Amino acid sequence: MKKACDEMAHKDTFRGYGPYEGYEFLRNAIVAHDYQARGVNIAADEIFVSDGAKSDVAHFQELFSADARVALQDPVYPVYLDTNVMAGRSGAFANGQFAHVIYLPCTAENNFAPALPKEHADIVYLCSPNNPTGSVLTRAQLQTWVDWALEHKAIILFDSAYEAFITQPDLPHSIYEIAGAEKCAVEFRSFSKTAGFTGTRCAYCVVPKALKLTDGAGNTYSANDLWMRHQSTKFNGVSYPVQRGAEAFFSAEGQAQTRKAIDGYLANAKVILRALDQAGLMAYGGQNAPYIWLKTPQGVTSWDFFDKMLNGLQIVGTPGSGFGLSGEGYFRLTAFNSPEQTQKAAARIAAGLK
Amino acid sequence: MKKACDEMAHKDTFRGYGPYEGYEFLRNAIVAHDYQARGVNIAADEIFVSDGAKSDVAHFQELFSADARVALQDPVYPVYLDTNVMAGRSGAFANGQFAHVIYLPCTAENNFAPALPKEHADIVYLCSPNNPTGSVLTRAQLQTWVDWALEHKAIILFDSAYEAFITQPDLPHSIYEIAGAEKCAVEFRSFSKTAGFTGTRCAYCVVPKALKLTDGAGNTYSANDLWMRHQSTKFNGVSYPVQRGAEAFFSAEGQAQTRKAIDGYLANAKVILRALDQAGLMAYGGQNAPYIWLKTPQGVTSWDFFDKMLNGLQIVGTPGSGFGLSGEGYFRLTAFNSPEQTQKAAARIAAGLK
Numbered sequence: 222m223k224k225a226c227d228e229m230a231h232k233d234t235f236r237g238y239g240p241y242e243g244y245e246f247l248r249n250a251i252v253a254h255d256y257q258a259r260g261v262n263i264a265a266d267e268i269f270v271s272d273g274a275k276s277d278v279a280h281f282q283e284l285f286s287a288d289a290r291v292a293l294q295d296p297v298y299p300v301y302l303d304t305n306v307m308a309g310r311s312g313a314f315a316n317g318q319f320a321h322v323i324y325l326p327c328t329a330e331n332n333f334a335p336a337l338p339k340e341h342a343d344i345v346y347l348c349s350p351n352n353p354t355g356s357v358l359t360r361a362q363l364q365t366w367v368d369w370a371l372e373h374k375a376i377i378l379f380d381s382a383y384e385a386f387i388t389q390p391d392l393p394h395s396i397y398e399i400a401g402a403e404k405c406a407v408e409f410r411s412f413s414k415t416a417g418f419t420g421t422r423c424a425y426c427v428v429p430k431a432l433k434l435t436d437g438a439g440n441t442y443s444a445n446d447l448w449m450r451h452q453s454t455k456f457n458g459v460s461y462p463v464q465r466g467a468e469a470f471f472s473a474e475g476q477a478q479t480r481k482a483i484d485g486y487l488a489n490a491k492v493i494l495r496a497l498d499q500a501g502l503m504a505y506g507g508q509n510a511p512y513i514w515l516k517t518p519q520g521v522t523s524w525d526f527f528d529k530m531l532n533g534l535q536i537v538g539t540p541g542s543g544f545g546l547s548g549e550g551y552f553r554l555t556a557f558n559s560p561e562q563t564q565k566a567a568a569r570i571a572a573g574l575k
Numbered sequence: 576m577k578k579a580c581d582e583m584a585h586k587d588t589f590r591g592y593g594p595y596e597g598y599e600f601l602r603n604a605i606v607a608h609d610y611q612a613r614g615v616n617i618a619a620d621e622i623f624v625s626d627g628a629k630s631d632v633a634h635f636q637e638l639f640s641a642d643a644r645v646a647l648q649d650p651v652y653p654v655y656l657d658t659n660v661m662a663g664r665s666g667a668f669a670n671g672q673f674a675h676v677i678y679l680p681c682t683a684e685n686n687f688a689p690a691l692p693k694e695h696a697d698i699v700y701l702c703s704p705n706n707p708t709g710s711v712l713t714r715a716q717l718q719t720w721v722d723w724a725l726e727h728k729a730i731i732l733f734d735s736a737y738e739a740f741i742t743q744p745d746l747p748h749s750i751y752e753i754a755g756a757e758k759c760a761v762e763f764r765s766f767s768k769t770a771g772f773t774g775t776r777c778a779y780c781v782v783p784k785a786l787k788l789t790d791g792a793g794n795t796y797s798a799n800d801l802w803m804r805h806q807s808t809k810f811n812g813v814s815y816p817v818q819r820g821a822e823a824f825f826s827a828e829g830q831a832q833t834r835k836a837i838d839g840y841l842a843n844a845k846v847i848l849r850a851l852d853q854a855g856l857m858a859y860g861g862q863n864a865p866y867i868w869l870k871t872p873q874g875v876t877s878w879d880f881f882d883k884m885l886n887g888l889q890i891v892g893t894p895g896s897g898f899g900l901s902g903e904g905y906f907r908l909t910a911f912n913s914p915e916q917t918q919k920a921a922a923r924i925a926a927g928l929k
Contacts, residue, residue: 222816223577229775237773272626272811279809283661287641303808307637419591421583422814454657455633457626460776462576463814 222421222469225462239458242449243270243425247464250471251425255410261397267429267445269452270459270467274382274411274424278346279304280455281378281407281426284434284447285344292323292342294335296353296544296551298380301346317546326547327354329516333505334362337369344376347396350383353544353553354514355506357392363399370405374435376444377406382424385415385483387509403429407444414511416470416479423459423467486511489556489563496567500574513554514541526552534569576775576823579816593812596803597624597779601818604825605779609764615751621783621799623806624813624821628736628765628778632700633658634809635732635761635780638788638801639698646677646696648689650707650898650905652734655700671900680901681708683870687859688716691723698730701750704737707898707907708868709860711746717753724759728789730798731760736778739769739837741863757783761798768865770824770833777813777821840865843917844910850921854928867908868895880906888923 228234242248248265256263271277282291282304291305302322305311312321323342325335333356338345347366349358358366370377377396384394396402408427412418432444469475490507497504503516517526523540530536530552541551556563582588596602602619610617625631636645636658645659656676659665666675677696679689687710692699701720703712712720724731731750738748750756762781766772786798823829844861851858857870871880877894884890884906895905910917 222580226576226580226816235771235774237771239774272814275811276809300808307805307808417589417591419811420589420593420815422811451661454654454661455630457629457773457776460626460814460817461774462580462816
């Protein structure tokens with residue numbers, strides 16, 4: 222990044238407006254490391270570099286009509302729902318839910334795997350590894366979703382921002398590891414959680430050229446063309462030094478450093494899971510995700526548990542009900558801290574919650 | 576920026592997610608230099624830092640309903656129109672124009688100053704200094720627009736990305752120099768053209784707390800609150816090193832360097848204007864803007880003139896018709912080149928177009 226800053230300071234190496242979809246050096250690195258290395262056939266012109274997966278996820282719904290039906294996991298990363306509400310696609314709000322949104326409950330009862338919608342849906346948001354539950358969809362589960370989407374002409378918006386945390390070798394990192402996904406799915410990826418880019422800002426999404434969107438009259442359009450049009454009209458690309466920073470993540474040194482950081486977070490997750498077990502609490506996730514999703518004790522709401530953790534143990538977490546109705550009775554902890562702080566918190570949990 | 580990159584590499588100075596609206600150090604610098612220094616009363620919590628004025632201008636229309644009437648200058652920066660078309664707000668396209676859009680012709684006949692709309696408009700895009708015509712709205716003209724907007728409950732989206740090019744001391748740099756503007760106007764600013772940030776990406780918009788938006792039932796909402804909600808849901812802020820780069824623009828050294836660059840571009844504009852005069856062509860702008868807007872010779876269309884310039888003189892410019900119907904018969908040249916290249920082009924124009 223510092224080298225890129227120097228380039229920007231000299232006439233011969235200065236770069237003005239870059240490609241809307243990101244520089245080829247970065248898109249090529251993404252394709253090679255995140256797809257070809259896993260045997261997945263994605264091309265550089267199917268990659269769109271952006272300032273954040275949040276921006277991509279928030280804006281992609283603009284390609285759909287106002288009456289498109291949205292299905293999403295419950296609990297869920299709030300941006301999926303909120304942006305559809307803001308687009309006027311959600312219907313009336315009553316009893317904590319929106320009338321036109323299809324909620325797919327993910328609880329301990331179904332092992333946090335959403336069932337296929339009973340009604341027709343045009344758009345389905347799937348997040349795996351999941352925020353907040355820390356669960357991961359298996360290859361077979363994802364194949365079921367892809368087959369369903371192809372049959373029902375639905376589009377899957379697949380958020381795999383946490384794929385780098387997957388430790389089990391048989392779990393899919395990309396939806397394009399599943400046959401047919403290139404015809405029904407868009408994938409969102411981020412450098413935030415994999416490479417500490419939360420404040421540096423870089424991400425990308427994959428819009429396959431085989432993906433077609435169909436309008437009400439049955440006409441089909443290339444989703445790749447439409448997204449390029451969206452990005453070129455509403456965005457001027459990501460800062461050049463930032464794209465060089467993202468490219469460096471794919472270098473041998475970058476891969477080694479970030480692998481070490483992620484392994485550290487996964488070790489933290491183990492420490493937290495052990496403490497919760499010692500405290501007699503049921504907990505999920507943390508093995509292939511940075512999130513630990515714990516069941517609050519019988520009769521204790523998410524917010525009551527929040528107060529208990531904060532005031533009793535001086536530990537901050539996120540009440541599950543903030544992620545949706547099915548999050549009530551759960552609580553999210555994250556592994557994103559130092560080993561020392563994590564050990565300290567774990568000791569308090571193990572001792573204090575007994 | 577390099578210092579900020581170093582900070583990101585150390586645990587004690589690392590910065591993760593920043594404020595959605597931008598760091599206070601940058602918003603304070605913007606307020607001090609761009610507003611308070613001109614006697615304009617804008618506060619730091621009315622500033623929203625973004626990755627580009629294009630992004631802000633493209634997304635701000637989302638706060639309005641699908642049936643809001645849009646008025647815009649013709650010719651115009653295409654993003655204003657295109658984003659409203661994409662939002663379904665434009666009506667049917669026929670004879671080169673959209674049925675529900677109110678076009679405000681800006682030609683040599685009205686000295687490139689748009690007349691007030693004859694129909695009701697909810698949103699008016701004004702760009703001053705103007706891209707592509709290079710014209711600037713005077714204080715009196717802008718007061719007329721502000722008074723009209725207040726009377727008709729219209730919102731002015733004021734794009735002043737080129738304000739640093741204003742040389743005449745009596746011309747307004749900000750719409751907030753006009754009485755009442757804080758109740759009817761949003762202002763868009765960019766570091767791209769003032770500080771060479773085209774590839775570095777940083778900009779900001781001003782949404783005054785006094786600005787209210789009214790819904791169909793007559794309820795009013797704070798535009799500042801709505802925009803904060805938009806940004807916090809769909810955006811995660813600008814890269815920290817980039818914000819430090821923008822802050823450096825406001826340092827004494829940054830101001831001196833960028834002033835020198837802008838003065839250089841304005842000198843280029845003079846050279847081009849002189850050459851066009853020698854070639855017997857009418858030309859406008861270039862005095863308070865980086866753009867020169869020339870009238871093509873009688874009977875020569877914008878595209879014919881483009882071919883003539885390209886094939887005859889090896890000079891590339893932009894056909895005026897690309898900016899709207901009223902741009903036909905005009906051609907845009909820019910001052911954004913080196914003095915040497917500009918001199919070379921000017922010599923060809925003066926000699927070749929006679």
